[in-house]
Amino acid sequence: MNSPAALAAESAGVRPTRTPAFEQRLARRYRAERNFRLMGLSAVVLSVAVLVFLLGNMFINGLAGFQRAEMPVTINFAEAGVEGDAISLTAPSALQTLEMGGLPDVVAFYAEDQLGETAAAQLSPDAWRDVAAALMADPALITGTRTFQLAASSDLASGLGGEGPPEMQALAKQLASEGKLAKNWDWGFMSRSDATSPQAVGIWGALKGSILTMIITLVLAFPVGVLSALYLEEYAPKNRWTDVIEVSINNLAAVPSIIFGLLGLAVFLTVFPNMRSAPLIGGMTLALMTMPVIVISGRNAIKAVPPSIRDGALAVGASPVQVVFHHVLPLALPGMLTGTIIGMARALGETAPLLMIGMRAFVATPPEGFTSPATVLPVQIFLWSDEINRGFVERTSAAIIVLLAFLLLMNGLAIYLRNKFEKNW
Amino acid sequence: MTVIHPNMDDASAKIRARDVCVFYGDKQAIDHVSIDISPDYVTAFIGPSGCGKSTFLRCFNRMNDTIGTARVTGRIELEGENILSDAMDVVQLRARVGMVFQKPNPFPKSIYENIAYGPKIHGLADKKPDLDIIVERSLMRAGLWDEVKDRLEDSGTALSGGQQQRLCIARAIAVDPEVILMDEPASALDPIATAKIEELIDELSGRYAIVIVTHSMQQAARVSQRTAFFHLGKMVEYGPTSEIFTNPIEERTKDYITGRYG
Numbered sequence: 001m002n003s004p005a006a007l008a009a010e011s012a013g014v015r016p017t018r019t020p021a022f023e024q025r026l027a028r029r030y031r032a033e034r035n036f037r038l039m040g041l042s043a044v045v046l047s048v049a050v051l052v053f054l055l056g057n058m059f060i061n062g063l064a065g066f067q068r069a070e071m072p073v074t075i076n077f078a079e080a081g082v083e084g085d086a087i088s089l090t091a092p093s094a095l096q097t098l099e100m101g102g103l104p105d106v107v108a109f110y111a112e113d114q115l116g117e118t119a120a121a122q123l124s125p126d127a128w129r130d131v132a133a134a135l136m137a138d139p140a141l142i143t144g145t146r147t148f149q150l151a152a153s154s155d156l157a158s159g160l161g162g163e164g165p166p167e168m169q170a171l172a173k174q175l176a177s178e179g180k181l182a183k184n185w186d187w188g189f190m191s192r193s194d195a196t197s198p199q200a201v202g203i204w205g206a207l208k209g210s211i212l213t214m215i216i217t218l219v220l221a222f223p224v225g226v227l228s229a230l231y232l233e234e235y236a237p238k239n240r241w242t243d244v245i246e247v248s249i250n251n252l253a254a255v256p257s258i259i260f261g262l263l264g265l266a267v268f269l270t271v272f273p274n275m276r277s278a279p280l281i282g283g284m285t286l287a288l289m290t291m292p293v294i295v296i297s298g299r300n301a302i303k304a305v306p307p308s309i310r311d312g313a314l315a316v317g318a319s320p321v322q323v324v325f326h327h328v329l330p331l332a333l334p335g336m337l338t339g340t341i342i343g344m345a346r347a348l349g350e351t352a353p354l355l356m357i358g359m360r361a362f363v364a365t366p367p368e369g370f371t372s373p374a375t376v377l378p379v380q381i382f383l384w385s386d387e388i389n390r391g392f393v394e395r396t397s398a399a400i401i402v403l404l405a406f407l408l409l410m411n412g413l414a415i416y417l418r419n420k421f422e423k424n425w
Numbered sequence: 426m427t428v429i430h431p432n433m434d435d436a437s438a439k440i441r442a443r444d445v446c447v448f449y450g451d452k453q454a455i456d457h458v459s460i461d462i463s464p465d466y467v468t469a470f471i472g473p474s475g476c477g478k479s480t481f482l483r484c485f486n487r488m489n490d491t492i493g494t495a496r497v498t499g500r501i502e503l504e505g506e507n508i509l510s511d512a513m514d515v516v517q518l519r520a521r522v523g524m525v526f527q528k529p530n531p532f533p534k535s536i537y538e539n540i541a542y543g544p545k546i547h548g549l550a551d552k553k554p555d556l557d558i559i560v561e562r563s564l565m566r567a568g569l570w571d572e573v574k575d576r577l578e579d580s581g582t583a584l585s586g587g588q589q590q591r592l593c594i595a596r597a598i599a600v601d602p603e604v605i606l607m608d609e610p611a612s613a614l615d616p617i618a619t620a621k622i623e624e625l626i627d628e629l630s631g632r633y634a635i636v637i638v639t640h641s642m643q644q645a646a647r648v649s650q651r652t653a654f655f656h657l658g659k660m661v662e663y664g665p666t667s668e669i670f671t672n673p674i675e676e677r678t679k680d681y682i683t684g685r686y687g
Binding site for chain 2: 237238306308309310311312313314315316317318319322326327331
């Protein structure tokens with residue numbers, strides 16, 4: 001207010017807020033605010049656009065991944081003389097029995113008969129397995145007739161998509177026009193496991209592996225994380241040791257995930273040498289990674305519980321344990337759950353540490369339990385994206401959609417639980 | 426030195442404090458305070474902000490234990506038992522000496538649960554009918570029953586500020602304590618809610634020994650029969666409320682009462 005103009009205005013009896021200079025400054029302030037809002041809005045628009053592009057691209061590619069080129073083949077089992085009964089077809093060795101009994105040849109015979117020689121040659125080499133699966137699911141079929149949609153070879157499939165060698169494209173076009181080749185919705189994708197041909201792969205093995213691994217992670221990391229957070233906040237004395245522990249936990253949360261994989265490799269696989277690739281080891285490794293996140297978010301949630309609630313409970317004579325379990329924990333639980341889900345979501349998408357403990361193996365059957373070899377969704381995506389065969393591109397996108405859907409489901413559950421437990425004070 | 430008025434005909438003391446000092450780290454908050462609290466009267470602690478009256482009050486149910494740096498020396502007897510000794514069970518002490526805080530702090534649970542919580546954890550009532558009786562009686566005594574009897578399952582935090590504070594008083598009396606400590610119970614409330622709380626204190630006195638900290642001298646004059654004036658961590662003067670307000674002995678008390686400082 002020392003400028004000559006201001007002084008002159010003041011001496012003339014004009015208030016400092018009524019001068020033209022003030023109005024100019026006011027306009028400048030409004031302009032600054034407008035610009036800032038515009039910048040923020042464009043940032044939001046940009047990130048939404050990128051997200052929409054990414055998801056849209058993934059979705060369009062992925063939808064094709066949920067389909068596969070199939071050829072209809074009708075098989076009369078009674079006429080073909082495939083041997084088997086209710087007992088042998090439900091035995092664990094049924095697949096081998098059927099293979100030895102010549103089921104692949106029977107399938108090939110009927111295919112040649114109905115589709116022609118060139119087309120039958122382009123049947124996926126694993127096609128008979130679908131027939132075997134149907135027989136094992138329904139042994140009564142052995143005396144009947146059924147039409148199967150059998151997978152075409154990956155060459156023919158890419159021919160149908162307008163790619164690959166010209167003669168294959170021509171064959172695909174011809175078969176399609178005769179109604180002998182079509183892209184069908186592939187329900188089996190959700191129930192099969194990894195395979196060498198993109199026509200025969202499925203996501204169930206990796207999905208089940210992910211679910212089993214997540215269960216182990218949750219069961220180990222949640223109680224340990226919550227109890228650590230409670231102890232550190234409610235009971236631990238505030239001294240140098242607890243400071244060291246706090247710094248260590250914060251640092252642990254920032255350690256690159258591959259280091260945890262090395263730890264799992266060096267420690268867990270030394271203790272359990274026969275469990276390479278097992279969800280148990282994967283879950284333990286990811287639990288190490290998730291626990292610090294749960295501890296940190298849990299401590300923040302406990303800190304946010306108003307001290308007045310604690311005082312109120314203490315004043316009616318609640319013991320410290322009762323204060324914690326009747327009042328602090330219920331109020332802190334929503335925040336703890338949020339942190340847990342964030343940690344779990346990170347663990348679900350983690351690839352590097354699991355590569356270290358051998359979960360990148362080719363596993364063609366879904367894991368039977370926590371100790372059988374398995375792979376997980378992100379590793380499966382990584383493996384498929386590395387395949388040369390064109391058909392795997394779409395399958396990779398489909399796997400990504402499954403992973404994102406799983407993630408969305410977990411986050412939805414977290415939001416539901418948080419709203420359910422959230423209380424006002 | 427503390428001035429104790431001679432004409433206090435208190436036959437017995439519920440709480441007898443002797444040479445109580447409280448330290449927060451190196452800082453001394455209470456300096457050798459000795460006082461007898463009568464079971465029959467409402468005792469008010471008055472004094473300017475930061476004089477230590479709340480700190481002293483929190484010694485009576487050992488709420489200072491929750492502050493890591495706080496240290497209490499001296500002797501406080503509740504019916505002859507030293508509550509500052511390690512042998513004293515804090516949980517039991519707090520069941521015998523209830524407390525109401527400055528800011529209403531109902532639990533984020535139903536009104537019913539707020540009252541039933543104390544009796545439940547102390548095992549005073551196991552069956553629902555017994556609890557129902559305790560809840561009704563406590564709310565009745567706190568003058569809240571008629572307002573909430575139809576919505577006992579509503580959250581305690583949904584009540585108005587004055588109702589919340591009466592709920593907290595009901596919560597304190599649900600375990601039938603011998604003493605109720607009130608730390609500026611009406612300072613966050615409007616005048617009408619304040620009047621209700623003061624009325625309630627009046628009704629509860631006699632059944633419970635009540636100690637109230639207040640920075641409103643009018644409130645002390647209205648609700649209490651005994652008043653102690655605190656200044657800079659020392660108890661300056663203690664006597665019948667009427668005498669403290671009309672005929673204080675100490676110059677500092679007189680200055681504070683007349684609004685010279687504070």
